[in-house]
Amino acid sequence: MTYNIRLDTPADGENSWAHRRDFVIGQILVLRPAILGMQEVLPNQRADLTAVLTGYDFVGGGRDDGAVAGEASPIAVDRRLFRITASGTFWLSPTPEVPSLGWDAAYRRIASWVRLERRRDRARLLAINTHWDHEGQLARENSGLMLAEWIAANRQPGEEVLLMGDFNTTVSDIAIRALLTEATGLQDTREAAAMGSSGPAFSFNGFAPMPMNGALIDHLFASSGMRVIKHMVMAEHANGRAASDHFPVVALLDLSAEGQPHCRE
Template sequence: MRNILLLFLSFGIASCCQVKQQETASLPVNVMSFNIRYDNPGDSLNSWQYRRDRAATAIHFYDADILGTQEVLHNQLEDLKQRLPEYDVVGVGREDGKEKGEYSALWYKKERFALLDSGNFWLSETPEVAGSKGWDGACERIASWVKLRDKVSGKEYFALNTHLDHVGVAARREGVSLMLDKVNELSGGAPVIVTGDFNAAPESDVIRHVTDTGNPKHLTDAREISPIVYGPSWSFHNYGKIPYEERPLIDYVFVRNGLKVLKYGILAETEGDAFLSDHAPVLVTVE
């Protein structure tokens, strides 16, 4: 009888462990891409001082685990650090590799993830040279990346965040080619998450190049494979000044290497006449 009881206990423990492993293996990750709009006093009542608390509250409310932010000036980085104490952040100013110019700052929940590696590169012919401007670009452009280990499931993730040039055609085209090469080089086969403002619509050559299945380095647009899509089909509204039917989708979350997309949303919310930014954040849940 004792042997039978021990056998049943062993089966029970094994079953519980197996269920637990299955639960942790599929634990979802909330990913947000958010162009917060640089701190421009000319934005009047839409300037950062009036939006910073609302923007941080939205990040908390939507419970982003990994967050790619664009157009972040150093004072905005410090404001968000103060308001998002549960996150660690990776990134440098694009003009000098330190604190000057906009960051493409990449945030992650420090209780959820352990940082294994991180870095930055410039979207230029000399990606390792801080402050280098690429091709016909109007501005310096930078990408920041992290390799993370999920403390719950033990799984590793590679995440990259960037902001492509708004003027240079060649800079966008060459920039995404460089980005795909770097993702392929740095990710080491881990599941990939890429967030960013690509300043290009889904039908553009730029995005088609990113998602071209004929390229073994391609990424997949999370919107295209999500079973649930919420919100409008655009992400940039310029504080509501662009006519609704003319607003473009230029902000993205891309995935690769076995990530399943559970839901996708564009958060085009307002509080009265007040906006989170001139862009709407993109929120995606993956596992």
């Protein structure tokens, strides 16, 4: 599941975090995703989430210092299902090891990653969560190339890959097409879903509870060794309000242990 929960800012007025926090957390509790990537998470929002989502381990630092400062793109992992073996955060820029602005980006942008081992059968997964720039096309294109190279360099033998996040662009963009190659082995879960996709064909809603149209800019890309069963854009609203300015996007995947039959997540 990938979910841009929208940062906490008083400029949002009645759509500010205090008014929708319980709605966001409630959606997560109902869906209970095995792996959840979030974007625009400020420290106080992370504290609210971790206080309630006690069955999850959180990894991923803020974009201002790689630790706690600034917006984060954390990954929450259901500890009943997976064991974390490694994790980290890097910047989408020519200097990925230090806090930095990349190319023509308006803000610092990051990717957080976690290496997982499923407890029941030791199936292995490399999950990456990212938030691309909303203004810089060059930044998005270079972010795509950078992530493709990073996956190729860091993926271990027998390890599946899940890349998720708010990419601020559609799958037709050259920036994303650079990710969906033989070298990465990634597939768009919406296109690959055996049971198709449900919900609207867009994920950004601008806080409109029932928008008529928009862009699908939040994506989940899975390596071809995982079978994609279902893709969903969860267009929920309550009392005339959306929980965020993005709808959460969910994929149901089969992750198989090497040499063992597929197991559903």
